[in-house]
Structure formats: C-alpha cells, structure tokens
Amino acid sequence: MGKAWKEHGLHEGWAGLILCMMWEESRGTESKWSGYLAALPSKFDTPMFWGEEDLQELQGTAVVGKIGRDEAERNYHEKVAPAIKSRPDLFPEDNLSKFFSLERYHIMGSRILSRSFHVEQWKGEHSEDQEKDDDSGAGNSSAMDIDPADGAGPAGDVPAVENEEADAEELHLEADEDDEDDEDHEDPADVAMVPMADMLNARFESENAKLFYEERELRMVSTKPIKAGEEIWNTYGDPPNSDLLRRYGHVDVVPLRPPLSGLGNPGDVVEVPADLVVSAVSEKVKYDLQDRVDWWLEEADDDVFVFHTDCELPEEFISFTRLLLLPKDEWEKTAKKSKLPKPKVDRDVLDVASQVLEKRLTDYPTTVEEDEHLFASDAFGRLSLNKKHAVIVRLGEKRILQGALKDVRNKLQAFAGAAKKRGREEDKGGKGKKARR
Secondary structure, three states: OOHHHHHOOOOOOOHHHHHHHHHHHHOHHHOOOHHHHHHOOOOOOOHHHOOHHHHHOOOOOOOHHHOOHHHHHHHHHHHHHHHHHHOOOOOOHHHHHHHOOHHHHHHHHHHHHHHEEEOOOOOOOOOHHHHHHHHHOOOOOOOEEEOEEOOOOOOOOOOEEOOOOOOHHHHOOOOOOOOHHHHHOOOHHHEEEOOOHHHOEEOOOOOOEEEEEOOOOEEEEEOOOOOOOOOOEEOOOOOOHHHHHHHHOOOOOEEOOOOOOOEEOOOOEEEEEHHHHHHHHHOOOOOOOHHHHHHHHHHOOOOEEEEEOOOOOOHHHHHHHHHHHOOHHHHHHHHHHOOOOOOOOOHHHHHHHHHHHHHHHOOOOOOHHHHHHHHHOHHHHOOOHHHHHHHHHHHHHHHHHHHHHHHHHHHHHHHHHHHHHHHHHHHHHHHHHHHHO
8 A cells, every 4th residue: 555645544444435435526527437426415314414403403312422523524634635735636726625625525425324335355366276166066155145334445446435334433534432443443345335236225124125246246136026116125234213314314214013112113222321320329339339340341341231122121231230239249259250240130220220211311302202292293294304303313212211211110110019028928927926826
C-alpha cells in the first residue's frame, strides 16, 4: 500500500474506503460504474442526516449513541481533507465542492452502508489441484448465502465494503473506542457493492430471494414461489428497528408475538447498561463493588445487557446481579474459581431488576402509554417521517422494558405469596405443637 496512503491514515478505519467511492463518482463517465453510481440515492432518512429537534425524539434509544457523525466528521477533516489537498492532480480544485465535500462524504458513506453485501474474496484462477477437484465434483460446493453488509472498501472492479456486522460509526471511519477493536481488524475486501441486487427491499421474515456466491458470479435466486405482481424481498437479517433506522432509514411494522401485542418489530431489542445494575445494588449493600465489576468485565466482558421481545431477564443480567449481591466469602470463592454465578433468579435479583427497569424507562422523553396513544391516533399521521420513525423505535424498546417489568413484578408477587403461605403453615404447625403439650 502506498506510503502517502498510510501517512494520511487512510489504511485504517473507513476514510480511505469512502474516498475511493467518492473518487469513482468524480470521474463521471470515465468510470465504468458511472451509471450505477448515478442511480444511487443522494437523500437518506437515516438519523445521520436528522436535525437536533428530530434527534431529541430518539432520546433513550439505542440509536443515539451509534450514529457516529462526530467521529465521521473528525476523520474527514483529519484524514480525507489533507489527503485530497496533497494530490491536486487526482483531486482538481474545481471538483472539490461537488464531489469531495463533507456532505458528499456522508452521502457516499450512507450509500455504502445501506447497499453493501458480505461476500467471499475471490482468490483468482483455480490451481491445478482445484481444477481436479472441480472436475470430480469435490470442489463444486453449493452456493453460499450472501447477507447485506454495512460499510465500505477499497476501489476495484467492484468497490468493496466492510463486513456485515459493521455499524454506522464504523462505516464513517472508526467506531467509538469501546466498539472498534474487532471491526477495525476485519478485512474490508470481504464485502462488495452488488449492482441490481441492492434494488430489493426487505421486511421482517418476508424474504423470498437471496444472493448466492459462486466462483465467478453472484446470483439473486428466489427461495419460494413468487406470483406475478408480488414484491421480491431480500433479507437484512431481521434486525431491530433501531438498527434498521440507523442503517437504512426505515422501520418494520408487523404483528408482534406474545407476550407483546399490537404492531411493531418482533426482532426489536433494548439495551440496559450494567451501570444501572451497579447503582441499584450499591443502594442495598455496604461493601465496595468495584473489584467485582472489574472481575466481571475481565471474565464476561458485558457492560450492556440486551433484552428481547420475549421480555425475559437475560442470563448475563441475572448472573451479574447475583455476583454483585454475593456475600463476601462467596464472592472470594467465585473470584478464585473464575466461574460466573449461575443465572438463578431469586427475590433479591428480582428486586434489583425491578429498580433497574423502572430507571431505564425514565430515559425516554415519553411514556409507553403516551406513545401507544400517539401511534393509534390521527395525530400520528400528521407527524414528519422522522418523528414517526422515532416513535416506533422508542415504543418498541419501551414495550420490551414494560413487559419485562411486568414479568418481574409478577414473579415478586409469587415469591411474596409463597412466603406468606410458608409463614401461615409455620404458625399452624407451632400452634399444633403447643396444643399437644
């Protein structure tokens, strides 16, 4: 890789990858991809392009901290702009405002984020051994699925983009420090822009076609019968609405499954920071929790717990809560064994969970009831698209929290009822013994 490329830091993160795509577009008809690039959108409904007022509507959701706009702009100014300035032969002055501005940088990054696919790297021509395998049939394995990806890669015959697990902040050059380690070491050549295949929409569990990888081509193939006039759906992997909105600028609204009801995204999740658990437990105990927290981060590496639409307490959440509540002697034994506490629910765990869930619900600007009423009313139809999406995303998360809180409270009542029953039985037993004396 060129020395200048590395000197500007373009070999790390996403700056160089997006710059390559911008350069291809700036070449106009000289680029073999000019027709394809011209067909890509230049306007997006993702939060990357929202104003501050609309972003406030997403307060409390998993979207806000993952947009990555500040990081993107910092990398543009620190990496891309100096690189462009250093090569006026490649980036003529009269092209800069049209093709290499910060706005175009965001737009090109969003194009790549919303339309890339995860593929295998092509290893070139077959070796003789491979050809023999192919002739015998051994080398002709069935086609492999290709999933939509997030990111961008270096320019080539097909502009490559990052792996499918990369997020918006990774696309726009490096993730927040907590998230970037794994993705920064991924090979960006594993993902590619695939013209035509990226024309298909997606909806939760509606997939009827998939992109398949073969030695010299990619094929979009139907996976079930499609009637004339029916829409062809690809799959994005059925992510939650928070990810759909952040990556693609849309949300899914389909019938929910028990224990939830109504319309939303059955794949929704809500994140609960471990800090809330620590805060709740610290109010119940007199000992310092820092050693336990440090040990947990070393052993489990979970500082956020993900709740799903089944509204159950995650096992990691239960295990972490039990760790913090352990008596000193049991904590010392656990630390020596380097074995996480079993995710067994008891009343103490439920007490902490109730407090944590109640606190997490206060992070949103509205209540579940307010959003449910808005979603079902005429007022919802008068909202801007951004605010509609924000309501759907935050309502989906709050439904999970409310459902989990309801389940926790029911279990607490069951514990209380069982305790009362035991108490009555003990009283009866005591009276009986006294009477026999």
